[in-house]
Each structure stands twice: as structure tokens, then as C-alpha cells.
Amino acid sequence: MSDPGKQPTINDVADLAGTSKRTVSRVINRSPKVNEATRMRVLEVIEKLNYTPNRQARGLAASRSYLLGLIYDLPTLFIADIQKGMLNVCEEAGYEVVVHACHVESDHLIEDVTRFVKRAHLDGVAILPPVSDIEELADSLDKMDCRYVRFSSKLGGEPWKQVVTDYMPAIMDMTNHLVSLGHRDIAFISGPESHVSSRKRYEVFIQALNNHGIELPGNMMATGAFTYESGVTAAKKLLSQKSRPTAIFAANDEMAFGVMNVANQMGIRIPDDLSVVGFDGTPFSTFVIPSLSTIIRQTDEMANLGTKKLLALIEEGPDAAHGFETMVSPRFVPRESTGPAPSG
Amino acid sequence: MSDPGKQPTINDVADLAGTSKRTVSRVINRSPKVNEATRMRVLEVIEKLNYTPNRQARGLAASRSYLLGLIYDLPTLFIADIQKGMLNVCEEAGYEVVVHACHVESDHLIEDVTRFVKRAHLDGVAILPPVSDIEELADSLDKMDCRYVRFSSKLGGEPWKQVVTDYMPAIMDMTNHLVSLGHRDIAFISGPESHVSSRKRYEVFIQALNNHGIELPGNMMATGAFTYESGVTAAKKLLSQKSRPTAIFAANDEMAFGVMNVANQMGIRIPDDLSVVGFDGTPFSTFVIPSLSTIIRQTDEMANLGTKKLLALIEEGPDAAHGFETMVSPRFVPRESTGPAPSG
DNA sequence: TTGTAGGCGTTATCAT
């Protein structure tokens, strides 16, 4: 007896289709073992009743939730973009995305995240940097048998649980660009040393410089914190030297903006006197004057790949996930903030 | 018979505490009708077993999900911030946040969102602008008996379902600021007319000007689209006139950046020749040179208030939700992009 | 290929 005021259940469908719940269940779950005629009949009734299976009941019975977690630290545009890409894939696959913000620095990070996974009964989680770099967290998730995909910048652990950003090509391109413009005194502003992605950008840049036989002396280096202010501080240090760099590569856009501001205040013209390069491709990098040469991350591609990989891992296991790509490459985009090195 | 390899269930707790499931359930749900001694006993066992109730079973039995939806359109920093604030409140309350991106312009918006709510079995949703301005959507949600809170800029419908941003105080402050600096020829760049928040900013600004006996003639107005490019186009139109404005108020920061860029290219100095004001308080507004005077939204306060209101609505009904504040006020922050009107 | 019966972990009803 179906109450018209409530959502139809699998029973209503079964009754109306003149079959059993079991068969309806088979249709829903795309079991091949069902007569084409009955399948059509069931589908029609589903359509007519506008029936959607109750995910709670489904989850309870099958010990699945059809819920994916997204774990990150600070709210940034990067997060928002990845989230967007994840949603696209999940929409089609019939999953929902549950978000969770946490603190990498926290002593309770692992407890916090594992509790979240248990509480929400997640089928799997996607972990964004810098949380993704915590090996202990990955271990704990493994231990509790929770599928996950890490977005990171360093290959570590099984590749089918990761999407790794390969900085090499883009940073090589960028370095070639600067060198071909005549720059030799190139300075670097790093992110915090605790960030793996930050260390990685540094290492790769050193390597790229070495390819051209260029060194990075101590006075051409400054440690930042991925913030605008830290970029300002670093730039002041670098630019106030007697022999100052003709180009500065900042490990993210925000710090690069800090550099531009300082240069501006010191009367150093960009790109005439100083070339500046950022990293991330934030929207503002196109707005700032002059527009910032930077390295653009392909967030959409990353999110897409990572989510599909995670779903494959959940639904078909590691072998299926292994079939997906592991590396993604950002791309260098030269704009107005880089130009020929000053001849003087 | 508790299998040590699996999560403990309510049965395990009941057995160990020497009581029935029903009593354990009462303890979990804070029913007052339970002996203090037994309550303590049960709580101890729960602690000992590290038991957490299964939210799927709970939801199935109580037809609740303990899931809240967050509905928005484009991924922005504003979204990420609101999301963060929502998570804080939900964490404590034992709810999770499921996100959903959609397209305001889509013909299937309503169908899309309602399907999402049904699919995920949400207990309630928070709706961000511009989606929050679609009355038909609110109606549909009402019809399907789904609780929601709208974040918007216009009071419409029941106040306990809304958190409204009151632009008046901040825009008044800003206008007073400009006028006291001697500006009379103030131009305005609006957002798209389809956005309620955009229209609202316009109306309030007009009113603020009128308080000073100032009009906004047609040649001092331009319609933008909340994008950088549209700011550029609008600025070119406004600044290429023979009698150009001495100040421009753009309805968001991005368009203000466009204005600054155009001014820069035309050799118009900011703030000496032209004052510029934005709206939103994006991080970049502090980085740009000169830093942008703008109106800052208090996202954290908004998110906090809205989420608490939604939870009250869900758990205790409209009366409880009615006890919460409805209005929030952004705040004008003068910075370097505004200065005395040029005397010439 | 299809149906029957039992269970997933809670909450709700109604006794006691």
C-alpha cells in the first residue's frame, strides 16, 4: 500500500511492476541476470514513480555509503577548484562529496581525520596538500582499510593511491625562458620548508638552473611562507643587496605579488629592471600590472583524474586504479612580468 | 557475540552494560528518562568500546541523515570561506556537509537541486548567492518540506530562513568618505542586473548619494558582469569622457582591478587623479598597488549565524530559528586607492 | 531468470 505522500520504495516499484524486490534490486544494480523485458518494465515503473533508491538503506545493507570525503587544510581557490572537478565526476557516478577542513599542524590531525572517515562512513577520501604529505595519516587510513587518493608533488607509496604533480617540465620551461632572456642572477623565494610541495619546487628549480651551469648562491635565496607578507620581506632582503638579482622566481603567486610591490616602492621597474615569476596561476596573476608570468596548475584535470582513480579503486580495486595516469604537469605561461635582463 | 574485527554496535554496548538496546539508544539521544546510574554505566561502556552510532542506520530508522547541503554556483574564495565557517559549526553539532555546485542560468536548476536534496537525503541546505535569489527554488524546497537557509541581500520570505546582508551602513560610510574628500562626480559600475545582490548595491548607493544631494547621471553609470574584463570595458567608457568622474565605485573588487588597470594605462594616477572603491574584500585588494579601498564581507560571522540558524530550524523548528539574528553588515575599509578629489 | 527469508544498526510503539 503505497502512501502517496511519501517517497516510493523498492516495494512500490516491485508491486507496480508485478515482480519482486530482488529483481528490482538487480535492475538498480545493473545485474546482467535479468530478463530484458522485465528490466524494461521495471525501469518504466521507476521512471513513472520517480523512484530513487534510499542511499541510507542501501548503505546500511551493503555497508557502503556512496559518500566521498574531501580533506584539506585552508580554504583557497585551489580547493574550490578541485572540489568543483570532483563534483563533476561524482555527479555522474552517483556519489556525493562530504568536505572536511583540518589543521596539518594539529597534534590531533590523524585522530581528527580518521574519526571523520568513520563518522561519515565514507567509501573513500581525496586528500589535498599539504595534508596529503603526512605519511602517518596515509598509514592510518590504510590500517582502517579506507581507500584514498592523495594529491601531492612527490611519488611515495603505491601509485594507484596518488595523483602527483610533476613540476619538472614547467620549471624547466620557465628557467629556459629566463636564461634565454639573458638572466644569470636569478633569485628564489621558497615556501615553508615543512611543505613537501615547497621543497619540491626548490629542488627542481636548482636542477633546472644546473642544466644551464648556473648556481644558486645563498644571497640569492630567501625562505617565505606562501603569504604575501613573507614575499615582501623576502623581496626586501633580496633587492636591497648591492648586486641584486635580475630575476626572481617566487614559489607561489602571492609571494610574487609581494615582490612586485616592493620593487614598485623601490623604483625598480618590472620587467625592465627585474623579471618576476610566480607559481599557481591564480586569477589575479592576469589582473596585476604588469601581468604575472607564472606556472599554471591544471586543477580541473587533476581533480578529474584523481576522482576517477578513487572511484576505480573503490569499485574495482587497485588493478583498475592502476590503469589511470599518475602524473600531471602544470604549464609555464610567460606574460608581461618577464623580459630581457638589464644590460647594465 | 561481538566480532573484534568490526565496529561495535549498539548491541555490543547493551550486552556489556547489561541493559537493552532501547536504553542505550536513550542514552545516545539524551533522553531524560533514564536512571543516572545506568546512564553512567552505558557511557562507560561506550567509551571503553570506542563506540560510535552508525549514522546510516540512525538515519534510516529516524528518517534523518545528519547531512547538510551547501549549494552554490561558481567556485570562489567566498564559497570556500563560508564552507569553512559551516564546517566549524557542524563539527560540534555532529553533522556533515555535502557540497553541490550548480548553474543559476540552467533551465534544470530547480530539478537539479531538488534531486540532489532527495538523493543525499539532506536534513537541510544552505544556499549561497546568486542561487539563493531564485524564488522558485525556495518554493520548491518548501513544497518538498526541505529546511533551508538562504544567504542573500534582500529580505524576502520568512526571516528565519534567511541571513541577509545589509549593504546600507557600509555603502553609506563609503559614500560619506568620498564626499568628505570632496568628490561629487562619482561613477558606478554595477554587476549584472540579473543578480539581486548587484541591483541591491546599486539601489543603496543611489540612496547614499541622494543623502548628499548628489545624482547619478547616465554617463556616470556602466553595467558590468562582476568580471575583470567587464571592469576594463566599463572603465574605458567612463574615463574616456570629456568630463570624467573623480571617483569610481565598482560593485566588486575584480571590476575595481580592471578600473585600476585602465587608469594606469591612460596615465590617470590613483588616488591623485581618481579614487577607486571595490566591494568584497578579496585578499588581493590588500596586495594591489595602491591597496584598494573596499567593503569587506564578514563571511565567518555569516556562515556561523546561518548554520546555527539552519540547525535550530531543523532540530527545534521556526520558533527557535527566529531567535537568531537575520541581518549582517559588511564594513567599509578605506585604504590607499581613495584620496582627496583633484581640485582642477 | 526469478523469488523467499533474513539481516544491516538504529529508532519508535507499546507494553510492563
Next chain:
DNA sequence: ATGATAACGCCTACAA
């Protein structure tokens, strides 16, 4: 105050 028992809506043996 407490407890047996029946939902909740679906899935999974197992049987037919």
C-alpha cells in the same frame, strides 16, 4: 525507568 518487537528500505545468500 526499562525492555521486547516491529519497522526503516535495501541487499545477499539460498532456493526454486
